[in-house]
Amino acid sequence: xxxxxxxxxxxxxxxxxxxxxxxxxxxxxxxxxxxxxxxxxxxxxxxxxxxxxxxxxxxxxxxxxxxxxxxxxxxxxxxxxxxxxxxxxxxxxxxxxxxxxxxxxxxxxxxxxxxxxxxxxxxxxxxxxxxxxxxxxxxxxxxxxxxxxxxxxxxxxxxxxxxxxxxxxxxxxxxxxxxxxxxxxxxxxxxxxxxxxxxxxxxxxxxxxxxxxxxxxxxxxxxxxxxxxxxxxxxxxxxxxxxxxxxxxxxxxxxxxxxxxxxxxxxxxxxxxxxxxxxxxxxxxxxxxxxxxxxxxxxxxxxxxxxxx
Amino acid sequence: xxxxxxxxxxxxxxxxxxxxxxxxxxxxxxxxxxxxxxxxxxxxxxxxxxxxxxxxxxxxxxxxxxxxxxxxxxxxxxxxxxxxxxxxxxxxxxxxxxxxxxxxxxxxxxxxxxxxxxxxxxxxxxxxxxxxxxxxxxxxxxxxxxxxxxxxxxxxxxxxxxxxxxxxxxxxxxxxxxxxxxxxxxxxxxxx
Amino acid sequence: xxxxxxxxxxxxxxxxxxxxxxxxxxxxxxxxxxxxxxxxxxxxxxxxxxxxxxxxxxxxxxxxxxxxxxxxxxxxxxxxxxxxxxxxxxxxxxxxxxxxxxxxxxxxxxxxxxxxxxxxxxxxxxxxxxxxxxxxxxxxxxxxxxxxxxxxxxxxxxxxxxxxxxxxxxxxxxxxxxxxxxxxxxxxxxxxxxxxxxxxxxxxxxxxxxxxxxxxxxxxxxxxxxxxxxxxxxxxxxxxxxxxxxx
Numbered sequence: 001x002x003x004x005x006x007x008x009x010x011x012x013x014x015x016x017x018x019x020x021x022x023x024x025x026x027x028x029x030x031x032x033x034x035x036x037x038x039x040x041x042x043x044x045x046x047x048x049x050x051x052x053x054x055x056x057x058x059x060x061x062x063x064x065x066x067x068x069x070x071x072x073x074x075x076x077x078x079x080x081x082x083x084x085x086x087x088x089x090x091x092x093x094x095x096x097x098x099x100x101x102x103x104x105x106x107x108x109x110x111x112x113x114x115x116x117x118x119x120x121x122x123x124x125x126x127x128x129x130x131x132x133x134x135x136x137x138x139x140x141x142x143x144x145x146x147x148x149x150x151x152x153x154x155x156x157x158x159x160x161x162x163x164x165x166x167x168x169x170x171x172x173x174x175x176x177x178x179x180x181x182x183x184x185x186x187x188x189x190x191x192x193x194x195x196x197x198x199x200x201x202x203x204x205x206x207x208x209x210x211x212x213x214x215x216x217x218x219x220x221x222x223x224x225x226x227x228x229x230x231x232x233x234x235x236x237x238x239x240x241x242x243x244x245x246x247x248x249x250x251x252x253x254x255x256x257x258x259x260x261x262x263x264x265x266x267x268x269x270x271x272x273x274x275x276x277x278x279x280x281x282x283x284x285x286x287x288x289x290x291x292x293x294x295x296x297x298x299x300x301x302x303x304x305x306x307x308x309x
Numbered sequence: 310x311x312x313x314x315x316x317x318x319x320x321x322x323x324x325x326x327x328x329x330x331x332x333x334x335x336x337x338x339x340x341x342x343x344x345x346x347x348x349x350x351x352x353x354x355x356x357x358x359x360x361x362x363x364x365x366x367x368x369x370x371x372x373x374x375x376x377x378x379x380x381x382x383x384x385x386x387x388x389x390x391x392x393x394x395x396x397x398x399x400x401x402x403x404x405x406x407x408x409x410x411x412x413x414x415x416x417x418x419x420x421x422x423x424x425x426x427x428x429x430x431x432x433x434x435x436x437x438x439x440x441x442x443x444x445x446x447x448x449x450x451x452x453x454x455x456x457x458x459x460x461x462x463x464x465x466x467x468x469x470x471x472x473x474x475x476x477x478x479x480x481x482x483x484x485x486x487x488x489x490x491x492x493x494x495x496x497x498x499x500x501x
Numbered sequence: 502x503x504x505x506x507x508x509x510x511x512x513x514x515x516x517x518x519x520x521x522x523x524x525x526x527x528x529x530x531x532x533x534x535x536x537x538x539x540x541x542x543x544x545x546x547x548x549x550x551x552x553x554x555x556x557x558x559x560x561x562x563x564x565x566x567x568x569x570x571x572x573x574x575x576x577x578x579x580x581x582x583x584x585x586x587x588x589x590x591x592x593x594x595x596x597x598x599x600x601x602x603x604x605x606x607x608x609x610x611x612x613x614x615x616x617x618x619x620x621x622x623x624x625x626x627x628x629x630x631x632x633x634x635x636x637x638x639x640x641x642x643x644x645x646x647x648x649x650x651x652x653x654x655x656x657x658x659x660x661x662x663x664x665x666x667x668x669x670x671x672x673x674x675x676x677x678x679x680x681x682x683x684x685x686x687x688x689x690x691x692x693x694x695x696x697x698x699x700x701x702x703x704x705x706x707x708x709x710x711x712x713x714x715x716x717x718x719x720x721x722x723x724x725x726x727x728x729x730x731x732x733x734x735x736x737x738x739x740x741x742x743x744x745x746x747x748x
Contacts, residue, residue, distance in 0.1 A: 056454050057376055059410040069364040073453060075410040079320035098418065100406060101449040102382035104365045106555055109404040109420060109449070117579040125706055155320045159409045159418070161451070163380060164363045189323050197323045224708075244365070254703075263708040267672070271587030275677065275699020278718065285711050 024249045032237050039243070044287055046229065046241035049295065051175065051302040053183040061184025063302075065176035067241065071164040074176035076156050076184050080197045083146070083153040091145020091153040095124040097160045097173055104165040104244075119170055123160070126226050126257055126265055127177060139222055139259075140181065147189065152197050154186065167243040168230045170255055175295060178225055182303055185217045224259040227295045228266075229288040231256070233274040240287050250274075254281075256288040260296070322414045346375075353485065358466070360473040368474020372466035376456025381467045382449050383474040386441035399441035403429040403448045405463055411455040424450075424460050431464045431484065437477040446476055458486040507663055513724060515646075515659040520626070520735045522634045530635020533610070534627035537661055539619050540611040543627040545635040548601035560595040562602045565628075570609045581607075581621055588625055588645075588675055588702045594638040603637060613662040618671045618706070619647045625675055625702070626732070633736050642678040642732055643701055644725040647671060648717040650709050656717055658724050670707030672714060674721040677701060678729035697729075698722055 020027045020038075031038055041047070047068030056062035059075035066072075083090060097120035099113040107113045127139055145154040158180065160173050188200040232242040234250040247253060252272030257265040264285070269276055276284075343349060354375035363369035366382035373379075386399060393400070405424035409416050432448065448471065450463045461484035468482035506512070516537035525531040528544035535541075552562040565586040567578045589605060607624045622645035629643050649660040649668040657664065665671070679697040705714070 056378075056408075056410055057456075058413055058454050062410070071363075073408075075408070077410050077415045078323070079415065080323050081320040096409075098408075100451045101404060101447070102363060102366065102369070102380055102451045105384050105387075108447070109406075114579075114583065117576040118583050121576040121580045157409070157415055161408055161453075163451070165365055187323070196321070199323045259708065262710075264705065264711050264714050265708050266705050267703050267714060268705070269700060269703040270584045271589075271591040271675075271702050273591050275696070275701060276703070277694050277699050278715065279694075281700070281715070281718075282711075 024245075028234070028246070028249055032234070032239075037239065037246075043237060044240045044290075046291055046294070047243075049175070049298055051179045051298055053179060053302050053306050060187060061180045061182075063176050063179035063183055065172050065179055067168055067172045067175070068243065069164050069166040070168055070172045071162070072160055072169075072172040072176035073163055074158060074160040074173070074180040076158050076180050078184075078186060079155045079157065080147065080152050080189075081155040083150065087142070088150035089146040089153070090142040091147075091155065092142070093124075093128050093140065093145075093156045093158060095127060095158045095160070095177070096120055097123055097162070099162045099165065103162040115169070119173060122170060122255075122266070122268065123173055123177060126174060126228075127158075139178070139225055140220055141223070144220055147197060148191065151195075152191075156184075165244060167245070167247045168241050171228045171230050171241065174226060174228050174257070175299075178222075178227075179299060179302060181220060181222060182299065183306065184220060186220070188217050224261050224263070225296075225299075226257050226259045226265050227288070227292040228255055228257040229284070229291040230254070231284045231287060233272070233276060233280060235274070238280060238283050238287065240291070252276075254284050256284050258285070258288050258292055260292070262289070324413060358469055360469055366470075366474070368470050368472070368476070370466045370470040370473055372462050372469070374456070374458065374462045376454055377459055377462050378453040378456075379459070379462050379466050380451050380453060381463065381470040383446060383467075383470045383476065384449070385446040385474075386444035386476070387447070389443065389445045393445075395443065397442050398438040399436075399443075400445040401429060401433050401436060401438065401448065402445050403432065403450075403467075405450040405452070405460075407452045407455060407459075411452050424463065427460060428463055428467060431482055432467060432471070435468065435478045435480060435482045436471065437479065440477045446471075446474075460484070461486045506657065508661065512655060512657045513720060515724060515728070516661070518728065518731055520630055520732065522630055522735070528635075530631045530633070530637070532627050532630035532634050534623050534630060536619060536623050536626075536659065537613065538611055539613045539623050540609075541620070541623045541627045542608045542610050543624070543631040544606045544608070545603060545628075545631045545637065546606070547603035547635070548598045548637070549604070550601060552600055552602055556602075558600045561593065561598040561600075563589050563593065564602055564604045565589070566604065566606045567624075568606065568608045570612050581624065584621065584702060584704065585624055585628055588643055589628060589632065591701055592629070592639050592641060592643045592677070593632070594640055597638045603632075603635075605631065618649075618665060618673060619659060619661075621645070621704075622647045622673050622675070626728075630732065630736065640677075641680055641696075642729060642736075643675050644678050644729045644732060645673060645675040645702070646721045646725050646728065647673045648721050650707070650713050650717065654713070656713070656720050658720060668707070670705065670709040670713070672703065672705045672709075672717045672721075674700060674718065674725075675702035676722060676725045678732065679726070697726070 050066045052064040054062055055064040056075045060078045062075035064073050097116055099107050099116045101107045101109050147153055160177055189197045190200050192198050231254050232239040232246055232250045233252040252274035255268040259265050357373040360370045362371035362380055363382045366384055368383040371380050403425050404420055405428055406420045407416055409418040448467050452459050464482055464484035519535040522532045524533055525544050530545035533542045552558045556562040563586055565582045567582045569578055605628050612620055625645035649657050650670040652669050677697050
């Protein structure tokens, strides 16, 4: 910071809020030496996380994920497309991440946030995990999205809206996306006389459809679900699940994504003033392992809650 | 890279598009005064409001009327855009957009210009703009799910969000949409 | 573990490197970096007065513009812009020229393939050389490399487009170069590790085990040490930096 160093005992004289705004870094360092963060969390703990499934009735699958006050709403709309010649029996997933102006004071209409396309790209890398020509399938088996080989397949449009941006955007977005896929119910469809796929509606469901493609609503099988944790590095401290304030003051961010079979899906560190040494990387991975168990449990609970209904 | 970017194939929604012959909601000699969802003619859907939905904003509110779900955030008063002329009174800037999944058929998620200007018209009379000269108050609304009469819900919700942000107003603004059913045609109008 | 690569290189061997500086006379600094068939040209303009909106005016601001070989920029290029920007921010001394903007324009001249993983490391190396050419104050240099993990578990460095297709995971890594100092205590050590072992930037694609990643780090560090000598040699003013090879 360009500010001169304040005398050490200034903190006892000025108001806490004023000190926090004037010397944010010193304010944080004082907390860190006590191994606590201003919001009362220990360094390695993530904020309270909740998942609500089925938040949007107009989509086939949806979920609202909250990590602290960071809120993400993900919804999947299923449409029909003609599959490409290269993969006649595979469907497709299109992922888009939006930061509407409601989510943060820095986003304004007509001037989208710089970070939105980056998060969007990271999400599609993590979820579809396609590697150039031959595809190492990721969480979803695209063959399950096929309807009529070479003729019709599902196109899953996953749109994630950030409703409130308070740090760790990627973590919350990934969690909401995964939850939306776990909630997704593919509608029962049939092929009509014009060669188009139509949804079998409840009323004429009783009628025997000669060209039923999907006889009943079905769920996708999700294998190796990815979970992520973002950490902030500052000196020797590692802070898990940073808030927006923490991210802006201590600029070095590391995001680790592990899947349920403990494979490393992504280790993402875009620059930052602090260098990550092997030990710090291992610590971040260990924190992510721990966090993965928590998230898996939260997701399972959300899903079992849906089955009861 | 899921489906090479830029070459998104054309898709269509499998849901049956509006049936060619839509049954009239009410018959002309319908006299029981009950709507298909069990409401009387003068009854609103069950409503839910909550302020403080978005932490990052100066003020915000969430509103739910049946299936219509809306979030409104208010930012400011803050510095006006550089290109703006000097102004003795504050400015109000409104923007309403829909999510891509708000409607039964996937939309573009772009700004709804008509709604934005109507929201501006409904709010500017209620806000005491003289209290924040030279600055702008931004009111941004996002329709999460569109279940009918989106605009009145946005307007009511926005007035609540303004109050949550501590912007001085003459009063809250409530809004409802009405439909006039005659034997042949429908007409919709709004009341501020 | 010996494996044969299509072009006869060893697993740890890089393609011939070439770096030339000061090739554009209107720009304040410029450099091109060639690694095999991948070639990137970077121009630096600035520091110019003022920062962009949403940037901290108390520090120097860096702006990165990515120009692909052809076509429009998409999400991928936006991500590259952000990674290059953050990487350069971490090596520049931002307190020296507060409230200024330095523009870094990255022009891809030749790309090994459609989605080449060596492109980003190449761009970072070129940008770093161009910043030196423009005389922007830097803490140290950044050296970037791409590692690939094959199905059978071996790791190769600096893959070509053809090799990339048969790999299951990639990592691009950026390390600082070692600081040369006359005094022995000049070489910094952090947590018992020399400073040049710290990762500035890391990105991966595809799934691998954590051990494989750590393995990539090891290999990457060893290779970047060599690259950093090449870079250093190129940047010394008495040598008209044009061509040199690393093995």
